[in-house]
Structures are given as structure tokens and as C-alpha cells.
Amino acid sequence: xxxxxxxxxxxASDKVKMDEETGTMVRSALDAELNPLDLxxxxxxxxxxxxxxxxxxxxxxxxPPRAVDAIKEAIAMGCDSGVLLSDKVFGGADTWATARTxxxxxxxxxxxxxxxxxxxxxxxxxxxxxxxxxxxxxxPALTYVSKIRQIGDGKIVVERAIEGGHEVVESSLPALLxxxxxxxEPRMPNLTGKxxxxxxxxxxxxxxxxxxxxxxxxxxxxxxxxVKVFYPSMSRNGTIVDGRDPDxxxxxLLQFLNEKALV
Amino acid sequence: xEYNKVTAETIEELRRIFxxxxxxxxxxxxxxxxxxxxxxxxxxxxxxxxKAENEDQIAQLxxxxxxxxxxxxxxxxxxxxxxxxxPLHGGIVLAMExxxxxxxxxxxxxxxxxxxxxxxxxxxRAVADKGLFYAGYPMSVEESxxxxxxxxxxxxxxxxxxxxxxxxxxxxxxxxxTGEKLVLGGKRRKETSGYSLLQxxxxxxxxxxxxxxxxxxxxxxxxxxxxxxxxxxxFDDAVKASSNxxxxxxxxxxxxxxxxxxxxxxxxxxxNLPSLPAQDKAEAYLLFTFEGKNxxxxxxxxxxxxxxxxxxxxxxxxxxxxxxxxxxxxxxxxSMPDCVTTKYRHMLAGDVVVPRSEVAEFxxxxxxxxxxxxxxxxxxxxxxxxxxxxxxxxxxxxxYTDEEWLKVAEQAYGEVCxxxxxxxxxxxxxxxxxxxxxxxxxxxxxxxxxxxMKGIKKVFDPNSILNPDKIFDLEQ
Numbered sequence: 001x002x003x004x005x006x007x008x009x010x011x012a013s014d015k016v017k018m019d020e021e022t023g024t025m026v027r028s029a030l031d032a033e034l035n036p037l038d039l040x041x042x043x044x045x046x047x048x049x050x051x052x053x054x055x056x057x058x059x060x061x062x063x064p065p066r067a068v069d070a071i072k073e074a075i076a077m078g079c080d081s082g083v084l085l086s087d088k089v090f091g092g093a094d095t096w097a098t099a100r101t102x103x104x105x106x107x108x109x110x111x112x113x114x115x116x117x118x119x120x121x122x123x124x125x126x127x128x129x130x131x132x133x134x135x136x137x138x139x140p141a142l143t144y145v146s147k148i149r150q151i152g153d154g155k156i157v158v159e160r161a162i163e164g165g166h167e168v169v170e171s172s173l174p175a176l177l178x179x180x181x182x183x184x185e186p187r188m189p190n191l192t193g194k195x196x197x198x199x200x201x202x203x204x205x206x207x208x209x210x211x212x213x214x215x216x217x218x219x220x221x222x223x224x225x226x227v228k229v230f231y232p233s234m235s236r237n238g239t240i241v242d243g244r245d246p247d248x249x250x251x252x253l254l255q256f257l258n259e260k261a262l263v
Numbered sequence: 264x265e266y267n268k269v270t271a272e273t274i275e276e277l278r279r280i281f282x283x284x285x286x287x288x289x290x291x292x293x294x295x296x297x298x299x300x301x302x303x304x305x306x307x308x309x310x311x312x313x314k315a316e317n318e319d320q321i322a323q324l325x326x327x328x329x330x331x332x333x334x335x336x337x338x339x340x341x342x343x344x345x346x347x348x349x350p351l352h353g354g355i356v357l358a359m360e361x362x363x364x365x366x367x368x369x370x371x372x373x374x375x376x377x378x379x380x381x382x383x384x385x386x387x388r389a390v391a392d393k394g395l396f397y398a399g400y401p402m403s404v405e406e407s408x409x410x411x412x413x414x415x416x417x418x419x420x421x422x423x424x425x426x427x428x429x430x431x432x433x434x435x436x437x438x439x440x441t442g443e444k445l446v447l448g449g450k451r452r453k454e455t456s457g458y459s460l461l462q463x464x465x466x467x468x469x470x471x472x473x474x475x476x477x478x479x480x481x482x483x484x485x486x487x488x489x490x491x492x493x494x495x496x497x498f499d500d501a502v503k504a505s506s507n508x509x510x511x512x513x514x515x516x517x518x519x520x521x522x523x524x525x526x527x528x529x530x531x532x533x534x535n536l537p538s539l540p541a542q543d544k545a546e547a548y549l550l551f552t553f554e555g556k557n558x559x560x561x562x563x564x565x566x567x568x569x570x571x572x573x574x575x576x577x578x579x580x581x582x583x584x585x586x587x588x589x590x591x592x593x594x595x596x597x598s599m600p601d602c603v604t605t606k607y608r609h610m611l612a613g614d615v616v617v618p619r620s621e622v623a624e625f626x627x628x629x630x631x632x633x634x635x636x637x638x639x640x641x642x643x644x645x646x647x648x649x650x651x652x653x654x655x656x657x658x659x660x661x662x663y664t665d666e667e668w669l670k671v672a673e674q675a676y677g678e679v680c681x682x683x684x685x686x687x688x689x690x691x692x693x694x695x696x697x698x699x700x701x702x703x704x705x706x707x708x709x710x711x712x713x714x715x716m717k718g719i720k721k722v723f724d725p726n727s728i729l730n731p732d733k734i735f736d737l738e739q
Contacts (some may be wrong), residue, residue, distance in 0.1 A: 012586035033585035069558075073585060185537050188492065188588050191569040191580040198562060 001055040004112040005045045005079060006102060006130060007038040009063050009070035010123040022092055022219065022226070034070040037118035039077075039186035040179050045116050046078040047184065048151065056080050058109065062090055062101055068202050076189035076197035083109065087206040092219030095124070099132035101217055104210040106137060114156070115176040119144065127178070134176035142175055146182045264731055264738060266352050267332045269310040277313055277355070280323045285314040285361070296338060296356045298349060300604050301612065304665050305346035305698050309336065309356040316361050318438055318475040325442035325473075328355060328728045336730050337469040339380065339411030342403045344600070344612040345697025347415070347468040347733055357473065359410065365389055366476070372450045373481045374433055379410030379474050386479075396484040398425035401693070402597055410474040416466035418693030420518040420552075420596075423648035427693065429465045434478035437464060440471070440724035450478055463719070468695045469730045471723045485554040488517070489561050490583040492592050493572045494545035498523065500576035501547035502623045505647045507575065509619075514568045519648025520550040520596055526644045526655075530595055530602040539595055540581045549577075549647070550596060599644045609658035609665075611672040611699065615680055616651040617688030625686050629654060632678045638662055639675055651692035654679055677703045696734045705735065 012033040034042075042059070049055040059074040061067050062085040071082035085105050093101065106112060115137075117130030127143075134141030146166055147159040154173050159166040161180050189197070207217050215221060239256070243249045257263045277286045287293050288311050298306040315321050328335045334354035341348060350356050363380040368390055375390055375397065384404045387397050401407050401417040411417070412428045413435065425431075434448035447461035448454060454461075464472055495501035505519060524546040531538050539548065551568060555561035561584075569580035583589040603610050617625045626643065633641050638660045645653035656672050663671060680690040680700075684707040690696070696704050705713055713735050720727075720737070727737050 031586065033587060036587040039587070076582070188540050188581040188583055188591075190540075191491075191566065191573075191582055194562075194582045194584075195566065 001048070001052050001114070002110065002112045003045045003048065003055060003057045004106060004109070004115045005038070005041050005057060005059050005074060006115065006117040006133065007042065007059055007061045007070055007074055008035045008118075008121045008123075008129075009033065009061065009067040010035045010121050019229075032066065032069070034073045035118055035121045035123075037120060037122060037181065038070075038074075039118075040181055040183050041116035041118045041177075042074045042077050042079060043184045043186040044148065044177075044179055045114070046187075048114070048148070049078065052151075058083060058112075060102060060105060060109075061085065062093070062098055062105075065204075068204075071202050072197040072200070073189065075200050075202075076193040077187055078193060081200065082202040084202050084204050085206075085210065086204050087217070089207050089214040089218045089220075092222065093217060094222035094224035095126050095128035095132055096223055097217055097221040099129050099136055100221070101207075101210065101212060102129070103133050103136040104212050105205055106133070108205070108210050111174065113174050114151075115139075115174070117176065117178045119178055119180050130176060130178035137176075140171040140175040141178070142169060142171055143178045145177045145179045148177075148183075264352065264727055266334050266354060269333055269354065270331075273327070273331055273333065274311055276327060277311060277324070280320050280327070281313045281315065285316065287312040287314075293356070295341070296350070296358065299341045299343040299346055300600075301344050301346040301349075301697065301699060302604070302608075302610060304609070304669050305349050307349050307351055308353065309350040310353045312356045312358055314358045314361050318436070318444065321357065321438045321473050321475060322442045322444065324355070324357060325438055325440060325728065329441055329726050332726065333728070334731050335728055337473050339408040340382070340403075340406050342406045343411070343415065343695065343697065344614070345415075345468070345691070345695040346699055347695050347697035347730070349698060351698065351732055359408065359473075362475065363408075368393060368395070368481075369450065370395070374450050375479050375481055376450075377409050377477045377479070379477065380408045381477075383407055383409050383412055390481055391484060394484050395481040397431065397479060397481055399428045399431045399479070400425075401428075402600065404597075409477050409479070413465055413474055413477055414467055414469050415693065415695040418646065418649070418651060420520055420646055422646060422651070422693075423519055424515060424517045424554075429462070431480045432461070432465055432477065433480050434476075435461060435464055435474055436476035437472035437474050440729035441726075445472060448478065452480075466695070468697060468733055470720060470733050471729070473729070485517075486556045487558060487561050488552055488554050488589075489565050490589050490592055491549075491551040491553070491565055491569055491572070492539065492581040492583060493549045493551070493569070494539070494541040494578045494581075495547045495549070495576060496544055496578055497576060498546045499623070499627070501549055502626055502647070504572055504575040504577070505549055506619055506623055508568060508571055509648075512567050512571045514553070514564050514571075516551045516568070516648060517554050518550070518552040518646070520645070521647035521652055522548045522550065522596060522599065522644045523642055524548075525640075526599050526602075526642050527595060529606070529642075530599050533602045533606055534598050536595055536598065537591060539592065541578050544578060550592060596644070603642075603655055603657060607657050607659070608661060609663055609668040609672070611656040611676055612694060613654035613656065613676055613679065614651065614691040614694040614700075615654060615683040615688055616649070616692030617683050617686045619648070619650045621686040621688065622647055622650055622652055625683055625688070626652065628682050629679050632675065632682065636671065636675050639671065641675075641679075646692075649692070650688065673699070673702060676700075677706060680707055698733065701733075701735055 012031040057079040120127035149157040336350040338348040362378040367376040401419040680703040
């Protein structure tokens with residue numbers, strides 16, 4: 001069984017700065033890490049590998065050269081190999097262009113039975129890339145997967161987290177699964193895994209390698225236009241009730257709640 | 264020591280000094296100021312709480328308190344574990360919480376100037392934004408105040424490499440117990456100008472003065488870090504590895520923490536945190552942090568230390584190199600004190616420190632001591648890298664009354680402290696003496712050093728107004 005896991009390197013910081021001209025994130029000078037929600041996808045892929053003879057996991061990511069660290073983290077956890085899509089022309093891609101680039105690479109890398117992605121990345125917060133890859137590769141997308149019940153005989157049965165419960169879905173393989181946090185508890189890599197990851201060569205592919213024209217990648221290949229970027233301001237319109245006379249304070253609070261129809 | 268009660272006239276005068284809103288007298292408002300995190304056994308209500316906004320108010324307060332002979336207990340965030348901030352004789356609690364501004368981050372002199380109630384983590388974050396680093400790191404970093412760190416000479420997990428808070432303090436401004444202003448040290452980095460009152464003030468637990476301004480040393484931010492989490496199936500193997508690892512590998516960690524299996528299981532269950540790797544098999548963990556200039560250096564350090572741990576009997580070596588993984592591990596470690604203080608009604612947070620070479624023997628001998636105490640559980644988590652392994656005494660069965668507990672815990676801790684002392688250790692590495700460890704301090708130090716301390720206290724505070732009967736009893 002061939003498994004691919006799509007991962008992203010994200011800023012390991014809550015203080016994300018935006019480039020107001022392009023509407024994209026300023027990624028330099030930030031600590032980066034493997035997207036925390038991708039850890040669940042990596043873990044689930046490894047669990048399948050551990051139960052399946054001859055299964056092999058390839059980690060695929062698009063990003064700047066240093067995104068290789070995110071791929072190596074996944075390899076340290078137990079994945080076998082890694083592919084980094086890195087090219088200046090990939091820069092500034094929206095979710096559509098990213099999915100297109102990833103899909104082109106996956107096609108070049110041969111057929112996968114299962115493709116995993118995290119629910120979403122903690123920086124962009126869209127959750128679109130996984131399903132979009134499935135669409136572009138014309139395979140079923142199983143989103144919000146909280147449990148894999150069964151795999152085999154060319155099909156998979158999963159539980160999807162939905163509002164108020166879960167639904168059970170059966171799909172043919174190959175398929176793409178985007179998984180939610182509830183699915184597992186990701187392992188921490190051990191020293192042996194880290195050393196193996198350090199020694200594993202990650203394959204780098206450019207636009208030419210995946211057979212894409214630069215007009216269809218990166219910012220130029222992205223249909224999304226960011227019109228305006230601004231930081232939301234937080235403000236509260238508070239009222240302080242003087243509590244020195246408790247009876248009076250209670251009356252005022254009751255009046256307030258009645259006026260707002262809250263009681 | 265006999266003191267006068269706070270009168271209506273005194274409260275009026277306090278309102279004139281601090282303003283109406285900064286003087287609290289209602290029971291429900293002053294109750295939180297009656298204890299810290301050392302447990303309810305030391306709880307004592309103040310008569311009034313005042314919140315200072317500037318040093319002039321504090322100077323006026325001390326003059327008033329001396330005149331009226333009313334005790335004053337200064338208080339930070341209340342996260343202390345020694346009851347130093349408990350108003351033992353009632354009187355006035357001086358709450359510092361409103362003086363919480365970072366006044367200056369001076370990049371030329373590489374110092375930060377803070378008001379007393381700046382939360383240490385806020386300072387760490389503010390200086391990090393400028394590429395700088397404050398090396399003081401008590402485990403209560405999210406709540407404790409910088410000046411409180413100073414007056415307890417707080418330690419924490421980074422002491423192995425960077426030293427205690429004392430190593431980072433360059434200057435203090437204080438109000439003396441009699442209301443005089445004291446300027447000690449400054450932005451300068453050296454001083455041989457008479458007795459160091461600065462060093463005396465550090466670690467004085469609010470008995471010699473009230474800190475109103477702190478000047479701390481900053482350094483360039485370290486490069487990259489990695490954490491190693493190392494489970495051991497055998498408790499003793501972990502302890503022995505901790506004593507040997509630095510000597511055999513010459514690798515010097517920023518932190519080396521110890522967690523026993525009991526504390527890890529209790530904490531993850533109590534706070535519903537994800538289990539640590541190998542939690543079902545491990546009886547003890549070591550947790551290391553290494554700093555390196557770059558990833559290559561860090562990889563080399565991790566490999567060297569990790570391999571040595573495996574040779575010394577570790578079950579495995581887990582590497583937390585991302586923020587998410589690191590936070591997961593440290594969340595368990597930093598939640599441990601909260602787990603024991605909230606889960607158990609009775610607990611005593613031990614703070615013995617011994618030379619690193621003696622940790623294994625110390626822990627082994629404590630097991631013998633504990634055999635004679637029933638219903639008393641001894642657990643360990645702490646800074647094993649600097650020998651400050653916290654032996655925590657828990658009333659796991661909950662069968663002791665407050666009074667019985669105080670007696671039995673003090674007796675057991677006394678024995679453990681004597682053990683530590685015989686191995687070249689001392690009774691408190693970072694929490695302070697406060698109320699609970701006065702007896703063991705006297706037992707281990709002897710009378711003469713205590714009499715010198717009393718003499719110093721008398722010079723600073725002739726009327727015994729400021730935080731009396733902490734560290735030692737004034738009339739004994």
C-alpha cells in the first residue's frame with residue numbers, strides 16, 4: 001500500500017504578520033514547525049503502516065527550502081520518504097494553486113492508495129487544500145475523519161465528525177482523508193527516528209519537475225485576490241454599576257438585563 | 264510579639280494615603296490575601312488590605328505602621344509555597360499588584376527596569392521581542408511577579424546553566440521597614456562598595472524591605488532549543504543517570520528535570536492531559552533542554568546525551584523539537600505543583616537541595632525515613648540538575664486533621680531536611696523559609712547564624728513591623 005501525507009510548515013508563533021500589499025503572510029524571521037494538525041494525519045498514516053505489510057509513506061509538502069524540517073519531523077515519527085516542492089514561482093500561492101501544485105507532484109510520484117491531510121493549517125485556517133487535491137486528482141474526499149473503521153479490498157470505511165455526532169461513510173480507494181484531532185494522539189519522535197530522519201535525503205521538485213508552467217503556480221496562478229488586510233480591533237463597551245448600595249445595584253442590573261431581553 | 268489592632272482612624276488614614284478604592288476591608292475581598300499556595304494550614308486573615316500605586320504611598324504606610332505598631336505583610340501574586348506572604352499577626356497586607364509596568368528595556372546596557380508586580384513571563388516575552396533573553400525562569404512563570412522572584416531568590420528549571428534569580432539582579436529600589444528609600448545597585452555591572460545590601464535584600468522574603476523597582480540583567484537570546492524526554496522503568500536508574508550524565512558526556516543542559524511516575528500519572532489524569540510517551544511503563548522521567556547555536560550543534564548534543572541515557576538504562580529517548588511537542592511535555596511538568604496543591608487538602612512542598620553527586624543517596628535514604636509514617640506519601644519532581652529535588656509530602660488518604668498534619672508533615676520534613684543537610688544540602692533551594700520551615704532551618708543551621716540574621720532584622724526593622732516572624736521567630 002502506498003500512502004502519501006500532505007503537510008505544511010507553519011509559524012510556531014501566534015504573532016503572524018501580514019504583507020498588506022500582497023495579502024500573504026510574512027514567513028521570514030519566524031520560528032516554524034510542522035502544522036500541529038498535520039501531526040494527526042502523519043500519526044494515522046503510521047498506524048496504518050504498522051498494521052499493513054509492505055506499506056510505505058511519502059510525506060509531501062510545498063514551501064521554502066527550510067520546510068524540509070517539517071518533512072523530516074514526519075519522517076522522524078515514522079514516515080519513509082519525503083518530497084519538497086520548492087521553487088520561487090510557487091510563492092504566494094492560494095489554496096487552489098497549492099492544491100494544483102501538490103496534485104501535479106502526486107501524479108508524477110505514481111499512484112497512492114491513500115492520501116492524508118490535516119483538517120487545516122493553523123496559519124491559513126482554510127481547510128481547503130486537502131479536498132481540493134482530491135478534486136483535482138478526481139478521487140473521493142473524506143473530510144473530518146475521526147476514525148478509520150476498516151481498510152481493505154479496495155475500499156475504506158470511516159467515521160466523519162459532524163455536528164451532533166458522526167456519520168459512517170464507505171468509499172472506494174484511492175481516496176483522500178482529512179483527519180480531525182479526535183482520531184489519535186500523535187507520538188513524539190524518538191532519538192532513533194530523529195537520527196534516521198537526519199540521514200534521509202528529501203527529494204526536492206521544482207515547477208519544471210512536476211511539469212507545471214509558472215503562470216499556473218504561485219501568486220500569478222492564484223485566482224484569489226486579497227482586497228484588504230487589517231487587524232481586527234477588540235473593544236468592549238462596558239458599563240460599571242456602582243455596588244455601594246447593593247439593592248440599587250441589583251435594580252440597575254435587572255433593568256439592564258430586561259432592556260436587553262436577556263431575562 | 265504583641266501588635267495593636269487596625270482602628271477606624273487608621274483605616275481613614277490609609278484611605279487618605281491610598282485612595283478609597285485601594286483600601287479593602289470587606290471579609291470576602293480580603294480573604295484571598297489570607298493565604299498563598301502553601302495550603303490552608305497557614306491561613307490567617309489580615310485586618311485590612313491596601314493596594315499600592317507608587318513608592319511614596321508605601322513610605323507613608325511604613326511610617327504610619329511604625330507609629331501605630333501594626334504589622335505590614337507585603338504580597339506579590341500569592342503563588343508562594345512557604346507562606347511568606349501570609350499575614351501571621353493580622354494587620355495590614357500591602358498588595359503590590361497594581362505596580363505592574365515594565366518601565367524600560369535598555370538595549371545599550373542590556374537591562375530591563377520593572378515595577379515589582381510585572382509577571383515574569385510578560386517580561387520574558389517583552390524582551391524576546393527585542394531579541395533579548397531574561398534567564399530567570401521560576402516554574403510559576405505565568406503568575407509569579409519579578410520582585411517576588413527577587414525576594415525568594417527564585418530558581419526554577421534553568422538554574423543548572425544560568426543560576427538563580429540572584430544571578431540576574433543588578434539593582435533594586437526599596438522602601439525600608441521604617442519608611443526610608445533605599446537605592447541598591449543599578450544598571451552597573453560591578454560593585455565593591457561596602458557590604459552588599461543588594462544581595463542581602465535578595466532572598467529576604469519581604470522581611471528587610473519592600474521592593475519597588477527591579478533592574479535585571481538581559482542577555483542575547485539563545486539560538487535553538489530541543490527537549491529530550493527520557494523514561495526509565497527503574498526509579499534509581501533515572502536518579503543515577505542524572506548524577507552521571509553531565510560528567511560522562513560533558514554535555515551541559517539548560518534544564519534537567521526529574522518527574523516520578525506517580526506524579527506524571529496523577530497530573531495527566533487530574534488535568535486530563537495527553538499521556539506522556541511510555542507512561543504505562545515508566546517509573547521516572549528525566550527531562551532535558553539543550554540550547555545550541557544552530558540545528559547541527561543541537562542534533563549533536565541531543566544524540567550524545569540521548570545515547571548516554573540509553574546506555575544508562577532508559578526505556579527510550581523522545582525528542583521534542585517543535586513548539587507543539589515541547590509544550591505538551593512541559594505542560595505536564597509545570598502543572599505538577601498545581602495538581603498536588605489542588606488535589607490534596609494537605610501537602611507540604613519540600614524544597615531540599617543537595618549537591619548533584621548526593622541526589623541518589625538522598626532519595627534512597629528518604630525511603631527509609633518514610634517507612635515509619637503511615638498515610639504519608641512522598642513523591643519527587645524537581646530540578647534534579649541543580650540538586651533541588653522537591654520531596655513532596657501528600658496526605659493521600661485524607662485522614663489527618665489540619666493540626667495533626669502540620670505536626671506529622673513538619674516532623675517528616677524535618678527528618679528529610681536533616682538527611683539533606685548531612686549530605687551537604689540545605690532546607691530550601693527556592694521556595695524560601697516563610698512559616699513552615701523555620702524549625703528545620705534552625706535545626707540545620709544552628710543558633711549562631713540565626714542570631715546574626717535576627718540582628719540584621721533588628722537593624723533594618725527596630726519595631727518588627729515588616730513581615731514579622733518569617734524565616735525565624737523574633738522572640739525565641
